Amino acid sequence: MNTKKSPIPVAVLMLIGIIAISFSAIFIKWSSAPASVQAMYRLLFTSLLMAPFVRPYSGALSALRLKDWMLLTASGFMLALHFLLWMGSLEFTSVASSTMIMALEPVFIMIGSFILYRERSTVSAVAGLGVAIVGVVFIGWGDIGLSSDNLKGDLLSIFGTAAVAVHLMIGKKLVARMPSYLYSLVVFIIAGVVFALYNFGMGIAFFDYPPKEWGIFALLAIVPTVFGxxxxxxxxxxxSATTVSMNILGEPVGASILAYALLGEQLTGLQWGGGLLVLGGLGCYLYMGSRKAARVEERKFIHPQELQTLPESAS
Structure with a gap:
């Protein structure tokens, strides 16, 4: 059980983080540079900000095995694929639609965890995710009424969400045996290299951008990445991880409000309805997940003899 107390109230820091990550889609919309260039410099600048603090982890870095480096490379590649697809989706669809769809990340993680680790979720949690999926269908249906490009953006966001789910599942395996800070830095560098190779292969310019674009690249690194x-x-x-994961629900709300205020984006009634289903379904999933985690934690402190007297429903 966690007993450490934050120097600043957790609720305040969570709010700062949600606002910060909500600006990510806004900055991307403001930029006219290719999504692959935005992502490359976002990762590069973030790595430069993190590098001065990596020295305490040098021992852990040298202890990495070939298998670890292969997994790190796979994780970095999937992170790059996520950025390429999700940031690309914002060229075709609204901020609200894209971020609400991206909130489906737990769905892909749940499916992947079941396939790879045979991890099972409660019926209530699965039902919550089912409601969220119906919400995404509503969002997509509303986007069809606007244009075929909007639907294309929705599909890119879905595939980008699947990619980041794979990235996180690989990360779950790696951070069990290496510091999370080191993992994040190495993966950011690898993903940045992937983008550099992609941009070079596609003949996309590396440096021919006005000062405004460089400012946006820096903001993407500092605001949604560092402060998010x-x-x-x-x-x-x-x-708890469950509490932190609630930012999944906060980002679509914050991004939608900012998109309305700063970009003038508006949604149809069907899209708003779909968004409410997504957030409600995910809220149910996270709530049931927190209850399950609490029961597991409680069982750790029950004496084995007492455990035998518990009813079947407690397991």
């Missing part, structure tokens, strides 16, 4: 994702990772030492 890295902040959430840091919060894991003060609160």
């Amino acid at each position: 994702h890295i902040l959430f990772n840091w919060l894991l030492q003060y609160t």
